[in-house]
Amino acid sequence: MDAIFIGSLTLSLLHALIPSHWLPFVTIGQTERWSLRQTLTVTAIAGLAHTVSTTLLGVLVSLAGWQLAENYHDLSERAIPLLLLALGLWYLMQHLRHRHVHDHFDAGVVRKARSYSALLLSLGLAMFLSPCLEIETYFLSAGAKGWGAVGLVALIYNVITLSGMLLMVTLGRRGLQQVNPHWFEHHENLITGLTLVGLAVFNFFIEF
DSSP states (O other): OHHHHHHHHHHHHHHHTSGGGTHHHHHHHHHTTOOHHHHHHHHHHHHHHHHHHHHHHHHHHHHHOTHHHHHHHHHHHHHHHHHHHHHHHHHHHHHHTTOOOOOOHHHHHHHHHHHHHHHHHHHHHHHHTOOOSTTHHHHHHHHTTOHHHHHHHHHHHHHHHHHHHHHHHHHHHHHHTTSOHHHHHHHHHHHHHHHHHHHHHHHHHSOO
């Protein structure tokens, strides 16, 4: 049981530090002028979708064995890179079209409300379709020890992963706010687009 506990704790912590699990929320939130509360809300919802799908798959793995996760592998390993790439290209297109328009307050609120909902749905769906397959080995091991062990792995993974993501987003946002605001305003779409495309390429070739 100690090995399962320590392994689950370590893997969950490292998993939360992966850039694709927090950096997109920082850059998108800054570009879309989200408040810290809005950014953390999106992070929490998308992160919860990720941990819930991982837990559901883990329960099935503990019942049916590793073969289930192997069959799901091809889809899950491409979900996050593809969505990051799509979002990144969209932001790059906005940069190329020179959309540096200072909207009136009311128009800006409407535009951001729409983008907030759309991005929340997109990021949440991507995270749900990309469960952490590495932690499933611990679900498999826990399954042999009973539902108490399975519940322990699920609790550790959900709490540590979500807490880690929220912490990294908070720290990342504070760091990004130190950048010259005028400079960032005129390059925000380019920065966000290149960041997301870079993460998509990185995640496509390197599995976590």
